[in-house]
Amino acid sequence: MTRVTPATLNSGVMAGLQSSLSRLQQTQEQLSSGRRLSRPSDSPVDTVAAMQLRAERKQADQLSRNIDDGMAWLNTSDQALSQTSTVLNRVRTLVLAGANSTNGPEERRAMAAEVDQLREAVLGIANTQYLGRPVFAGTQDTAVAFDPTTGAYAGNTQTVKRTVSPDAASGTLAVSVTGDQAFTTLLADPAAPSGQGLLARISSALRSGDLSALGTSLTQLDRASEAVRSTQTTVGARTNRLLATQAGGEVRADAVAAKLASVEGIDLAKTITDLTLQQTAYQAALGAAAKVVQPSLMDFLR
Template sequence: MAGRVTESSIHTRVLQNLQRNIQKGEKIQQQLSSGKQINRPSDSPNGTLQSMQLRGETRANNQYVRSSGDGLGWLSTLDGTLSSSSTILQKARTLTVQGLNAGAGSTDSRAALSAEIDQIRSTMIGYANTTYLDRPVFGGTTTGTTAFSADGEFVGNTDPVNRTVGPNSQVRVDASGTAAFGEGDASVFKVLDDISKALTANDMDAVAKGLEKLDTASNNVKNALSDVGARYNRITQMKQSAEDRLLDVTAQLSDVEDIDLPKTIMDMQLQQTSYQAALAASAKVIQPSLIDFLR
């Protein structure tokens, strides 16, 4: 048995179809204006989940890049400081050898060598208190502004300063002050001070012993420099890896979120054509009623 079709049901269905057509056109228009194919979770639940995961990975890799950059700043400071320290210690060794060769020289010449070694010692203390962003790079996690006192005593701590530069990957970005410059009687500052006093006292045996200790102290600085270089290379590689992954994730996120502009424009044009056709068809289907003639 056929169902009864009234003017009212025709009007209702036509309006519903037009409304759906308008809603579809509005969605495409919103995609064009925003440049995104996902403007609310209901647009694509699965795409929304992928987008959230990719954005989380993007934030993590951005943090890795920032941490790597900060770590490279620390290690660059260390590299320059330890290189300068190694160079100036080589000069101190040259002066000490001169003092040994001129053991029977004048008091004034030994005093001049002693004064120059004292200046090197002061310079070394300055190097040992080098800071990066107002934090001593040889002082560990100390809250103070120096790692060594004016007398060359270590006043920092040995707790490492680490930076997370990748998933489950931390790298130390400071250097142990005691490992680089020694401590106690083996401290490079104490060794230089002993050499200076031995030259002043014309104690060549003490100068010779001081030279041996100076060589050991110089090797400690070189070892610290080598370790810094290795960590610098590792962070550089991790930073590059994070940047590469960031590019990959950005491309994946674009595939999930961004619209295909030419295709969307074409869809919009087809939708407009469809809407115009629907309006034209509706005008023919909905004929004037008796009430319209009586108005």
């Protein structure tokens, strides 16, 4: 037969009150923070799941930043190519006018002067930059994509790439186009005897009144304009792919956020109910302890 002493009774009652108070405190912490997990010991299994989900969310955030950067590269290139197409349309109009025999030398010289200005405009567009880097220079570390004096291409044939998806096979996408692909022979042409680009040759043909050269230049100009449009189509296709990838990434990010909330978060209604029950139980335990544990003369003498 076990002998129960007042000290044993007091110890048991205090242990029960302490346990009840600890549960009450934990529930209050969960309610105030909105999280079920505040330390790994709360649930080791859920803690591991939460760490994995947080790592996945961090990766999704980085991919989102990569997509935004890629979109900026492509949008900058698209705007530049659109401007180039507009300029080339004007050059074509001048070539047709210069090939018309009704225009004399003075008119052609004025047209040549305008073509010179349009060439400078195309050169400036071809050296368009994003965050201090020329968008048409490929991966080459250079200040300009095309030499301001000769118009020679100073970049390389490599494209800037960004990782936009966790898929190892297809997660990397080129977000730039190279200048030699977009501007072909407009600014410089190594195959030409003088190395001059098409726009410079058109200007020379207008000044000299060489109608045969203007006819040839018109055909070449149409091919160069088609190259610009084709490059712009490539940019548009990559932009569409980025937009689709961005939409898919947002869906995945929302799913990860929902999973993380279910692992770490609390059920608000249930937590409030638990807190109310625990407060009631603790008050009842205090009342019962006050009746069971009566102070003795020795308690007062201590």
